[in-house]
Amino acid sequence: MTAPYGMVAHFERPEALIAALRRLKAEGYERLDAYSPYHVEALDALLARRSPVLPLVVFLAGAAGALCGFFLQYYGLAVAYPVNVGGRPLNSWPAFVPSTYEFTVLFAVAGALIAFLAAARLPRLYHPIFAAPEIERATADRFVLFVAADDPRFDPDRLREFLEGDGPSLVAEVPR
Amino acid sequence: MAAANDLSRVIEPRLTLTGVTAQISDIALRDRTPLWWWVTLVVALGLLGLLVVALARLFFAGIGIWGVNIPVAWGLAIANYVWWIGLAAGGTIISSLFFLTRSEWRNATNRLAETMTLFCAAAAGIMPIIHLGRWWYSYWLFPYPNVMGTWPQFRSPLHWDFVALFCYVIGSIVFWYMGMLPDVATLRDRAQSRAGQVFYGILALGWQGSTRQWRSFRTAYLLMAALMAPLIISVHSIVGLDFAGGLTPGWHSTQLPPYFVFGAVLSSFGLFLVLLVPLRTLYRLEDVITERHLDVLAKLTLTCSLLIAYAYALEAFMPFYSGKPEDVTVALNQIFGTHAGIYWSKIVLNVAVPQLLWIPALRRNRTVLVLIGAGIVVGMWIERYLIVVGSLDRAFLPSVWQEFVPTFWDWATLAGSVGILLLGLLLFLRLLPIATIFELRQLIEERRKAADE
Numbered sequence: 001m002t003a004p005y006g007m008v009a010h011f012e013r014p015e016a017l018i019a020a021l022r023r024l025k026a027e028g029y030e031r032l033d034a035y036s037p038y039h040v041e042a043l044d045a046l047l048a049r050r051s052p053v054l055p056l057v058v059f060l061a062g063a064a065g066a067l068c069g070f071f072l073q074y075y076g077l078a079v080a081y082p083v084n085v086g087g088r089p090l091n092s093w094p095a096f097v098p099s100t101y102e103f104t105v106l107f108a109v110a111g112a113l114i115a116f117l118a119a120a121r122l123p124r125l126y127h128p129i130f131a132a133p134e135i136e137r138a139t140a141d142r143f144v145l146f147v148a149a150d151d152p153r154f155d156p157d158r159l160r161e162f163l164e165g166d167g168p169s170l171v172a173e174v175p176r
Numbered sequence: 177m178a179a180a181n182d183l184s185r186v187i188e189p190r191l192t193l194t195g196v197t198a199q200i201s202d203i204a205l206r207d208r209t210p211l212w213w214w215v216t217l218v219v220a221l222g223l224l225g226l227l228v229v230a231l232a233r234l235f236f237a238g239i240g241i242w243g244v245n246i247p248v249a250w251g252l253a254i255a256n257y258v259w260w261i262g263l264a265a266g267g268t269i270i271s272s273l274f275f276l277t278r279s280e281w282r283n284a285t286n287r288l289a290e291t292m293t294l295f296c297a298a299a300a301g302i303m304p305i306i307h308l309g310r311w312w313y314s315y316w317l318f319p320y321p322n323v324m325g326t327w328p329q330f331r332s333p334l335h336w337d338f339v340a341l342f343c344y345v346i347g348s349i350v351f352w353y354m355g356m357l358p359d360v361a362t363l364r365d366r367a368q369s370r371a372g373q374v375f376y377g378i379l380a381l382g383w384q385g386s387t388r389q390w391r392s393f394r395t396a397y398l399l400m401a402a403l404m405a406p407l408i409i410s411v412h413s414i415v416g417l418d419f420a421g422g423l424t425p426g427w428h429s430t431q432l433p434p435y436f437v438f439g440a441v442l443s444s445f446g447l448f449l450v451l452l453v454p455l456r457t458l459y460r461l462e463d464v465i466t467e468r469h470l471d472v473l474a475k476l477t478l479t480c481s482l483l484i485a486y487a488y489a490l491e492a493f494m495p496f497y498s499g500k501p502e503d504v505t506v507a508l509n510q511i512f513g514t515h516a517g518i519y520w521s522k523i524v525l526n527v528a529v530p531q532l533l534w535i536p537a538l539r540r541n542r543t544v545l546v547l548i549g550a551g552i553v554v555g556m557w558i559e560r561y562l563i564v565v566g567s568l569d570r571a572f573l574p575s576v577w578q579e580f581v582p583t584f585w586d587w588a589t590l591a592g593s594v595g596i597l598l599l600g601l602l603l604f605l606r607l608l609p610i611a612t613i614f615e616l617r618q619l620i621e622e623r624r625k626a627a628d629e
Contacts, residue, residue, distance in 0.1 A: 034387050035384055037197070037362075037617050038614040038621070043387045047387040048388045054399075055395065072319055073330040076330060077329070077331065080325070081325060092331055096330060098333075098339075098340070099336055101410060102336075102342075102343040102344075102407075105343055105404075105406075106342075108399075109404070110350070112350075112399050112400050113400075115392075117381075120383075120392050120393065122383065122389075123381035123382055124381070125378065127384055129384055130384075136366070139361045139365045140362060141194040
């Protein structure tokens with residue numbers, strides 16, 4: 001049998017998962033992750049680094065939308081196809097504001113979607129974690145702790161014994 | 177009975193994570209397709225068929241088959257457009273605005289409301305195009321480099337409207353789909369048939385629910401909500417500017433942008449009551465859509481009705497305050513003249529009848545809610561009709577005054593467009609998770625933790 005991908009422990013309650021995670025971290029485990037059926041905010045501090053990149057991407061996308069949207073209107077009506085309306089300035093910027101705003105939002109929403117997909121590593125239809133036993137319950141009613149096999153402290157037998165202490169409903173190896 | 181009618185509950189305490197997951201996902205995955213679904217499908221396909229025939233006739237013969245004339249060049253198509261885009265407003269309001277205010281009652285209802293938005297916007301989108309007459313030139317609205325060397329008139333409110341609608345539809349689809357991703361993953365994991373696993377598997381994009389994914393999901397969704405909430409206000413303000421930008425008596429008013437926003441939100445809450453109350457019973461969703469949801473929606477409807485009442489009062493007052501004879505003519509013709517019948521039915525349906533919702537017992541009466549909601553949907557169509565037709569048929573020169581009489585094809589287009597909403601909703605109900613399951617789970621867990629402490 002080849003080396004496993006890692007080990008999962010299922011918990012009925014998020015509090016138990018968090019307690020197990022804390023103990024593993026205290027032991028020095030590093031390659032940890034958790035799969036939950038909803039966003040458990042307490043897990044963020046333990047597992048996911050706070051990253052300002054996503055909001056920044058959305059802001060930059062919105063700024064790009066504002067610039068592109070305004071330039072499109074300015075170029076179209078003041079440079080490429082100037083139409084004199086009652087002697088008013090060709091760069092009639094107040095009339096360009098509503099569409100510029102709409103373009104800003106469109107670009108920002110598209111930026112948010114793309115930044116989210118990139119940050120979440122999606123789309124990726126198959127992921128090794130899908131081989132874990134009963135992992136489908138992580139999108140329903142189980143809170144699943146995962147320890148990757150490439151963790152320097154990974155030792156299946158010791159880890160299994162260690163995890164049993166937190167009262168999981170299932171501890172299993174994830175085949176590679 | 178006090179417990180069953182407890183308005184403080186947004187979710188029934190007996191629900192569990194397992195139970196709510198199974199209940200909502202089984203509607204799409206396991207439950208037998210109910211008989212009413214098939215019956216409604218036949219109705220929807222019938223209406224859609226009528227729309228296809230009406231459009232084919234229109235494309236073959238031209239807009240002469242409608243009742244439009246000069247001066248009433250904007251007939252039912254534009255009234256329908258404004259009506260449909262207004263009906264679309266509520267989904268975005270419920271899902272983005274009430275997400276930002278952290279209203280817990282939003283979670284069970286926002287998916288349905290957003291779906292309503294999508295298909296109402298689709299029905300709205302076809303109206304200005306078919307109204308063009310030479311609809312095959314509609315792509316000229318897009319700013320693309322062309323050999324004619326022309327560009328669209330970006331300064332026109334009508335073009336702002338095109339840009340706003342385009343951005344709004346794209347934004348709504350993205351917001352709807354992204355918000356559904358974790359729930360589609362639930363369906364993927366619970367699907368038993370191979371076809372279901374492949375279908376939901378591809379739609380879910382491989383969502384795993386890892387902490388990293390949840391965190392970026394939350395941030396992105398919050399930002400999208402913050403972007404969509406003001407967008408919906410801008411969309412309806414711009415629809416109002418379509419009219420306010422013209423000099424026509426009755427249109428040339430600075431109050432039109434907020435007036436249209438109020439009307440849009442009122443009409444979509446009305447439509448949402450018509451859809452939500454029966455679906456709640458048909459799918460036995462009483463545990464997740466509680467009395468509190470209906471009570472809140474009824475109060476919101478009442479609030480919007482008061483806002484629109486203010487707009488109507490101002491609309492009636494301003495012509496006489498300004499004293500412009502053309503504006504007075506239009507106002508008198510609407511209130512006491514040829515349009516008096518529909519003017520007063522608009523007041524009754526949109527302002528008078530919703531005042532019944534002040535009475536708590538009626539806010540809990542589901543039949544009353546559906547009837548008031550349906551009344552508002554009809555009343556708002558009348559309002560849109562009156563804005564378009566009631567001003568144009570009394571334009572500046574009395575010599576051009578002409579009545580507008582809708583033809584069979586006008587009505588067929590309106591009825592047929594309802595088929596778009598019905599068919600879209602039916603497919604959604606059959607195939608996708610109709611409530612936001614992952615947020616319901618969070619709600620259940622928060623209640624449990626509070627009970628534990």
